[in-house]
Each structure stands twice: as C-alpha cells, then as structure tokens.
Amino acid sequence: MIIERFQLGLIATNAYLLIDEDTKDAVVIDLGGDFSKVKEKIDAYGANLKYILNTHGHFDHILGENDAQNIVDVPVYIHESDKIMVENLPKQLERFGFVNNTLPPNNVKTFTEKDVFKIGNKEINVIHTPGHTPGSVCFLVEKNLFSGDTLFYTSVGRTDFEGGSFKQLSDSIKNKLFLLDDDITVYPGHDSKTTIGYEKKHNCYFGSDNY
Numbered sequence: 555m556i557i558e559r560f561q562l563g564l565i566a567t568n569a570y571l572l573i574d575e576d577t578k579d580a581v582v583i584d585l586g587g588d589f590s591k592v593k594e595k596i597d598a599y600g601a602n603l604k605y606i607l608n609t610h611g612h613f614d615h616i617l618g619e620n621d622a623q624n625i626v627d628v629p630v631y632i633h634e635s636d637k638i639m640v641e642n643l644p645k646q647l648e649r650f651g652f653v654n655n656t657l658p659p660n661n662v663k664t665f666t667e668k669d670v671f672k673i674g675n676k677e678i679n680v681i682h683t684p685g686h687t688p689g690s691v692c693f694l695v696e697k698n699l700f701s702g703d704t705l706f707y708t709s710v711g712r713t714d715f716e717g718g719s720f721k722q723l724s725d726s727i728k729n730k731l732f733l734l735d736d737d738i739t740v741y742p743g744h745d746s747k748t749t750i751g752y753e754k755k756h757n758c759y760f761g762s763d764n765y
C-alpha cells in the first residue's frame with residue numbers, strides 16, 4: 555500500500571492518502587486543507603478516490619472536505635459521536651478565532667467501532683479511542699495505525715477542549731493502542747510518525763520510561 559502525507563490547512567494537519575496498488579483504490583484520511591496537491595497525487599498514480607475517513611471532528615481535520623467534494627463526489631465518514639462537530643464547523647472556527655467561511659462537508663455518513671472499511675482487498679479497522687473528542691478513532695490498515703489527535707510522537711492529544719476527557723484518553727491509549735504490536739507504524743494527525751513500541755517506552759505521558 556502506498557501512503558503519502560500532506561501537511562494542510564490552518565495549523566499544518568496531516569492528511570494521509572492511501573492507495574492500493576492492485577486495484578488503484580484511494581482513500582484519504584483527514585483532509586484539513588487544500589485538496590489540489592492530494593488530487594494531483596491521486597491522478598499521478600491513476601487512482602480513484604473512494605471516500606474520505608475522519609479520525610475526529612475538529613475543524614483542522616475536515617476543512618478541505620467540502621471543496622474536495624466539489625471536485626470528486628465522494629462520501630465523508632466520521633464516528634457517530636463526532637458527527638455533531640462536523641455540523642458545527644462554523645462554530646468551531648469562530649471559537650478558535652479563525653475568519654473562514656468554509657462549509658462543512660456534505661454526504662456525511664457515520665460509523666462505529668464495529669464497521670470495517672475496505673481499500674482494495676485490504677481491511678481498514680476502526681479502533682474507537684475517545685478522550686481527545688468523544689468520537690475520536692484510530693484506523694488500522696495492516697501494520698499502519700492512523701491515530702488522529704489521540705497519539706503523537708512522544709505525546710498525546712489535548713483533552714481540554716469540549717468533550718475531552720483525560721481519563722478516557724488514558725484508557726484508550728493504555729488499554730487499546732498499547733495492546734497492539736510494537737512494530738506498527740503510527741501516523742498521527744500532527745507532526746512526525748512513530749511506532750507503538752517506541753511510544754510504549756518513550757511517550758511522555760504513558761511510556762514505561764516515565765513510571
């Protein structure tokens with residue numbers, strides 16, 4: 555599988571483009587800004603965008619999706635507990651002090667942890683990891699985990715926004731993500747990639763080095 559990262563939008567949020575080489579199916583995870591570079595890459599590979607997945611509903615992860623839907627007619631998926639945040643995009647922008655009239659995505663569908671997405675013949679599994687937001691999820695595709703704002707390189711997502719809970723975040727990381735294999739690569743919503751094994755040891759909040 556091809557994985558390309560783009561840093562987009564108002565606060566450099568990572569968007570990930572996944573392409574299955576066999577079928578040329580493409581999926582985007584978190585489109586927080588201008589779609590044009592992502593579209594160029596999709597076209598360069600001769601791939602077809604099937605849908606957009608969201609790790610959670612914060613504005614910086616969804617801001618490019620309405621524009622993208624004007625170019626490629628695809629649905630947007632988000633966990634059922636964060637759907638309200640998508641609808642509240644204008645309010646979110648206002649609250650964070652951004653003057654921006656971008657519309658929320660349309661054709662928004664919801665999922666739960668039980669749902670399994672597909673890219674070509676590969677499965678994209680959902681791990682519900684509430685804490686940063688109620689509907690925060692990580693997507694696991696083979697040995698790749700797309701962790702949104704739940705788990706970062708040596709850090710974790712903030713829990714002081716509306717709907718956040720450090721207790722839930724702690725449970726999500728310790729009892730779900732840290733049960734995964736050490737050699738899984740973690741692709742977070744901001745900054746650099748890491749691995750589950752590295753974070754189990756070195757994470758500033760939950761790494762074993764800090765106990």
Ligand SMILES: [Zn+2]
Binds near residue numbers: 612686703
């Ligand atoms: Zn966030």
Ligand SMILES: [Zn+2]
Binds near residue numbers: 615744
């Ligand atoms: Zn973010």
